[in-house]
Amino acid sequence: MNVAARHSWLFATQFFAFGIVLPFLPAVLAARGLDAAEVAAVLALGSAVRLVAGPAGGWAADALGAPRLVLACAAAASALAACGLLLLAGFVAMLAVHAVLSAAMAPIVPLTDAVTTAAIRGARFDYGRVRAAGSVAFILAALLGGQAVARFGVDGAVALMVLGCAGAAVAALLLPAAPQAVVGRPRGLAAFTLPLRIPAFRRLLLVSALVQSSHAFYYAFGTLHWQAAGLGAGLIGALWATGVVAEIALFVWGRGLVLRLGPVGLSLLAAGCGVLRWGVTAVTADPWLLFPAQVLHAGTFGAQHLATMAVLGRVVPVAQAGTAQTVHAALGPGLAMGVLTLACGPLYEGAGGGGFWAMALLCAAAVPASIMLGRALSRA
Known part of the structure; x- marks a missing residue:
C-alpha cells in the first residue's frame, strides 16, 4: 500500500465513524433514557470538551514528536469510549461517556490533516483526492448506519462507530514514519x-x-x-x-x-x-x-x-x-x-x-x- 493509499484509508475509517456519530448519536442517547433537554446538555458538553481537547492533543503530538502515536491512541480511546454507549445508560453515565468520547475524537481529524500535509511535502500526492476518501466514507456510513438501526436498533449504529474508530487506530499505525522535527518543537503550555x-x-x-x-x-x-x-x-x-x-x-x-x-x-x-x-x-x-x-x-x-x-x-x-x-x-x-x-x-x-x-x-x-x-x- 503506497503512502497516499494509507492516508486515504485513515481518512476513510475516521470519517466512517463520524458518519455514524453525527446522524445517530442523538437517537442513541434518547434510547439510553435521556429526554430532549438531557440530550442537548450532553451534546453541549461534548462541544465544550472538544474546544479544549483538540488543541491539547495537537500540542501533545508536537511536543512528543509522535503524531502517529497520539493519533492512534486517540482513535483507540474513541473506540473504547464508544463501547460505553453500548454498556451504560442514564443521564450521568452518558454525560461522562460522551465527554470522554468527545475528548478522544477531537484531535483525530486535525491531526490527520497535519500528518497528511506533512507527508505531501515528501511524497507529492494530491491532498484533495486523499481527503475525498473521507467524504465517500461519510456517505456510506450514513447509509449503512440507517440499515443497521433498522435491523438491530441503535446498538447497530454504535457497533459501526466502534469499528470505524478502531480502524482509524490501525490505519494511523500503518502510516510511514515521518522524519523527527526537533527544531521548533513546542515546549510547555506556551x-x-x-x-x-x-x-x-x-x-x-x-x-x-x-x-x-x-x-x-x-x-x-x-x-x-x-x-x-x-x-x-x-x-x-x-x-x-x-x-x-x-x-x-x-x-x-x-x-x-x-x-x-x-x-x-x-x-x-x-x-x-x-x-x-x-x-x-x-x-x-x-x-x-x-x-x-x-x-x-x-x-x-x-x-x-x-x-x-x-x-x-x-x-x-x-x-x-x-x-x-x-x-x-x-x-x-x-x-x-x-x-x-x-x-x-x-x-x-x-x-x-x-x-x-x-x-x-x-x-x-x-x-x-x-x-x-x-x-x-x-x-x-
Whole structure:
C-alpha cells in the first residue's frame, strides 16, 4: 500500500465513524433514557470538551514528536469510549461517556490533516483526492448506519462507530514514519500560542470562522425549513447528498483549480459561493433552484478547506503542525460554529428561512478578510 493509499484509508475509517456519530448519536442517547433537554446538555458538553481537547492533543503530538502515536491512541480511546454507549445508560453515565468520547475524537481529524500535509511535502500526492476518501466514507456510513438501526436498533449504529474508530487506530499505525522535527518543537503550555504569532495564521482563523460557520443555520435548520416548505424526506435527503457529492468532485478533480487560484483565490471563491448559495436558499424552496445551490457546497466547504490546508502547510513549521491544525479547528470554525448554532435558534424563530441571509452576510465579510489573508501571505 503506497503512502497516499494509507492516508486515504485513515481518512476513510475516521470519517466512517463520524458518519455514524453525527446522524445517530442523538437517537442513541434518547434510547439510553435521556429526554430532549438531557440530550442537548450532553451534546453541549461534548462541544465544550472538544474546544479544549483538540488543541491539547495537537500540542501533545508536537511536543512528543509522535503524531502517529497520539493519533492512534486517540482513535483507540474513541473506540473504547464508544463501547460505553453500548454498556451504560442514564443521564450521568452518558454525560461522562460522551465527554470522554468527545475528548478522544477531537484531535483525530486535525491531526490527520497535519500528518497528511506533512507527508505531501515528501511524497507529492494530491491532498484533495486523499481527503475525498473521507467524504465517500461519510456517505456510506450514513447509509449503512440507517440499515443497521433498522435491523438491530441503535446498538447497530454504535457497533459501526466502534469499528470505524478502531480502524482509524490501525490505519494511523500503518502510516510511514515521518522524519523527527526537533527544531521548533513546542515546549510547555506556551506552545499553544506559537501558531497565533504567525500573522497569516491569525488571518486564516477569521476567514475560516466566517466561511465555515456560515453552514451553522443550514446544519441546524435546513431540513426543518425545507420540511415546513413542503419538501419530502427523500427530496431533502437528495439535496444533502448533492452537496457532499459536489464536495467529493472538487476534492477528486479540482487539483488544477487549486493550483490556479491558490489559497486566497480559493477563499474568495468560497466566500462568493456562500453569498450566492445562502441568498438563493433564503428566498426559495424550489428544488430546481436548490439543487444548483447545493452544488455550491463544493465552494463553501470544499474550497475553503483546501485553502486552509494550503495556508497551514505553507506558513506553519512541521514541528508545530499538530498544534496549529487543532488550534485552528477549535478557535476558527469550531468556536464560531458553536456560538452561531446557539444564535440560530432565535434567528429561525424570528426569520424562518430568511435567517440564511445572515449566513450570506458572513460570507460577504469573508471577502475583505481573504484579501487581508493574501497580504499576510505575501509577507510570509
